[in-house]
Amino acid sequence: MKILVGVKRVVDYAVKVRVGANGVELKNVKMSLNPFCEIAVEAAVRLKENKAASVSEVVALSIGPKQCQETLRTAMAMGCDRAIHIHTDLRGDYMELQSDSVAKLFQKVIEEKEKDVDLVLVGKQAIDSDCGQVGPMLAGYLNWPQATFAAKIDLDGDGLMVERETDQGTETIKIAKLPAVVSCDLRLNEPRYATLPNIMKAKKKKIDQFQADEFDVDLTAKNKVLEVFEPPARKEGITVDNVNQLIDKLKNEAGLLQ
Amino acid sequence: MFSCSFASNRLTSASSCAAFHLARRLVSTTTTSMSLRSPNANDFQELSKRIDKVLISHDAQTLLKYNADWTGHYQGRSKIVCQPQSTQEVASILKYCNKEKIGVVPQAGNTSVVGGSVPIQEEVILSLERLDGIVSFDDENGILTCGAGCVLQSLQEKVASYSHLMPIDLGAKGSCQIGGNVSTNAGGQYYYRFGSIHANIIGMEVVLPDGTILDLLSKIQKDNTGYDLKHLFIGAEGTLGVITKVAIKCPRLPTARNVAFLACESFDMVRKTLTCAKDELGEILAAFEFIDEQMLDQVGNRKKIPVKHGERNYPFCILLETQGSNDEHDMAKLESFVEKSITLGNVVDGTLAQDMKQVNDMWEIRESCNPIIREIGYNYKYDISLPLSDYYDIAEEMRERLVSKPEALVVNWGHVIDGNLHLNIITPGDFSADEQIIALIEPFIFESVVRRGGSISAEHGLGQSKNNYLGKYAKKDDIVKVMKLLKSIFDPNGIMNPGKFLPSTK
Numbered sequence: 001m002k003i004l005v006g007v008k009r010v011v012d013y014a015v016k017v018r019v020g021a022n023g024v025e026l027k028n029v030k031m032s033l034n035p036f037c038e039i040a041v042e043a044a045v046r047l048k049e050n051k052a053a054s055v056s057e058v059v060a061l062s063i064g065p066k067q068c069q070e071t072l073r074t075a076m077a078m079g080c081d082r083a084i085h086i087h088t089d090l091r092g093d094y095m096e097l098q099s100d101s102v103a104k105l106f107q108k109v110i111e112e113k114e115k116d117v118d119l120v121l122v123g124k125q126a127i128d129s130d131c132g133q134v135g136p137m138l139a140g141y142l143n144w145p146q147a148t149f150a151a152k153i154d155l156d157g158d159g160l161m162v163e164r165e166t167d168q169g170t171e172t173i174k175i176a177k178l179p180a181v182v183s184c185d186l187r188l189n190e191p192r193y194a195t196l197p198n199i200m201k202a203k204k205k206k207i208d209q210f211q212a213d214e215f216d217v218d219l220t221a222k223n224k225v226l227e228v229f230e231p232p233a234r235k236e237g238i239t240v241d242n243v244n245q246l247i248d249k250l251k252n253e254a255g256l257l258q
Numbered sequence: 259m260f261s262c263s264f265a266s267n268r269l270t271s272a273s274s275c276a277a278f279h280l281a282r283r284l285v286s287t288t289t290t291s292m293s294l295r296s297p298n299a300n301d302f303q304e305l306s307k308r309i310d311k312v313l314i315s316h317d318a319q320t321l322l323k324y325n326a327d328w329t330g331h332y333q334g335r336s337k338i339v340c341q342p343q344s345t346q347e348v349a350s351i352l353k354y355c356n357k358e359k360i361g362v363v364p365q366a367g368n369t370s371v372v373g374g375s376v377p378i379q380e381e382v383i384l385s386l387e388r389l390d391g392i393v394s395f396d397d398e399n400g401i402l403t404c405g406a407g408c409v410l411q412s413l414q415e416k417v418a419s420y421s422h423l424m425p426i427d428l429g430a431k432g433s434c435q436i437g438g439n440v441s442t443n444a445g446g447q448y449y450y451r452f453g454s455i456h457a458n459i460i461g462m463e464v465v466l467p468d469g470t471i472l473d474l475l476s477k478i479q480k481d482n483t484g485y486d487l488k489h490l491f492i493g494a495e496g497t498l499g500v501i502t503k504v505a506i507k508c509p510r511l512p513t514a515r516n517v518a519f520l521a522c523e524s525f526d527m528v529r530k531t532l533t534c535a536k537d538e539l540g541e542i543l544a545a546f547e548f549i550d551e552q553m554l555d556q557v558g559n560r561k562k563i564p565v566k567h568g569e570r571n572y573p574f575c576i577l578l579e580t581q582g583s584n585d586e587h588d589m590a591k592l593e594s595f596v597e598k599s600i601t602l603g604n605v606v607d608g609t610l611a612q613d614m615k616q617v618n619d620m621w622e623i624r625e626s627c628n629p630i631i632r633e634i635g636y637n638y639k640y641d642i643s644l645p646l647s648d649y650y651d652i653a654e655e656m657r658e659r660l661v662s663k664p665e666a667l668v669v670n671w672g673h674v675i676d677g678n679l680h681l682n683i684i685t686p687g688d689f690s691a692d693e694q695i696i697a698l699i700e701p702f703i704f705e706s707v708v709r710r711g712g713s714i715s716a717e718h719g720l721g722q723s724k725n726n727y728l729g730k731y732a733k734k735d736d737i738v739k740v741m742k743l744l745k746s747i748f749d750p751n752g753i754m755n756p757g758k759f760l761p762s763t764k
Contacts (some may be wrong), residue, residue, distance in 0.1 A: 012614045
């Protein structure tokens, strides 16, 4: 089985972002591997470690500026065998490069560069754009089966048994035959720490470089961003002195009681 | 959490409650000054006339939060807690108590681990918690002026919103207050990078025991005009006066913060790694902590340890942090340092935090050491300073001493870059103090520290736990004499934290 894992370089989840003239300020801001992509990498590496899966190699793919190579090194330090970097300086946080173009770039890689991919693993969504679209769009373009929000992935004959999380509970989907696209959710696994020996080995692993515009893909944004603004500041709460005051405020200020 | 109450205050009975126990030290060492009297109901009336909020209770449970300390080893019997909301109110309280010769215990976050922040008997508690206003933040000069009752973590968050950093950080940040930090000259994990509190406090407002308010606040850093009085109050543990405001110098928030978690086979290797870190990382090295295998085993039951040797923990793990203004530059330096350490064989395994979540998780491991052992059993706590050549020898010495007591585990962690070791002996499952274990530890450990040229209290201070060791194991008689002279000048009636810090008279 050959696995392709999508990894995205995003603003670190712990950063308090600020909004400037051109949307979210990215200058000097800490960037990291998208947490859901990290889970996808972990899932891929665990499949590789599972002899029954017979994984021949795990390839990580990232689209973005040259610093994406650091993100790919992290993925390789966790266990990916090699990586592909598609270079573009377009902003990937929805402002410029959007899901449709990304999905099409993935499709090009699978159809032209890595022709024998059996499984594509991606994070369910990126924490900067929060779209959650690349996985399903890619499956659509490739005409492959898909399972999204995977919380559990098991081998099942020639295919997979995937448990997915929904608001109503857990749904189990049988993918009869690979290839397929699976997007990963929080509860799928706890990603490993990349250990130093592996971090050092990762430096020697191969990253194939391409330019985004060398693929026959329209990179322009399909959706126009009209405005980016911070949510209004949370108003400070107050303490009340007694239950009567509480009832009064719930009734007359919050309008929650008749 | 504190579920047992004390029927009598005779300290000889050792009742064992799940989370609460008195150390036998209380029997032998501390007595408050004979010239002070216990406060009564009339004092409560008088204090209530002078300040807005005073609590009184004869029920031990109600004031337990103020009377009981964090370690569970100490509990006072105060019935009166004053909660002033201004410097004037603090002055009124001290003026009254000084006139009436009533003992006062200033209390901030009550996170002392040497019993410094709780009464010994019935002293009035002066809580700083309501002095929690921010006076100003000078963005350009990075100077924060605020009330002594501000919780450290809230100050960290506040100055972060102005792209600055507090120069101290410690595990107790969610509860400790800046007034307490300053009064105890708190150390913490950034001591190496930013220096001690002495270096970072540029001013303070302090109330003397007779009610005089000394305005030593400042907006500037360099001022060589006269004796620098504020330094007397830093580390005085509330025995010379009450700090009501502080002006503190804050460094700018680093845009790059990286953490490495490294494993070493021996303490010698930890030392070599430290030297290498100073050479290779240079100005970006911010913190360098260590945890030994025995402590990692305890943490490992509750948290994921990033690097392990199969199922076992490595003998020593290092938590290293770098701070700088350029992430690429710092990562490059960090990677080259790590590569060198592995090539030289100093470090055998480790990991670099890949995102802020991992940074926080790794610090969590280090900061959870104290709270974790508190939940496990009785803690015999030691906080010592040693030259690095002797640093871990003392832990091995203690293990040898305790060989006849296999239930006592010696677990260690600390700010190895500052030569500060937190040596703790724990008895898992047993929350009562064992006289035999104490006899095996003390005074041997103090004598050993002194012999090696170290300090018996690196950063935790003296409080009521170690004050009587001041003359014996820390400072010579002539020095203690001068300290007592100073105390008598500021606090002739001895009302401030009686029975603590200086050796108590019998």
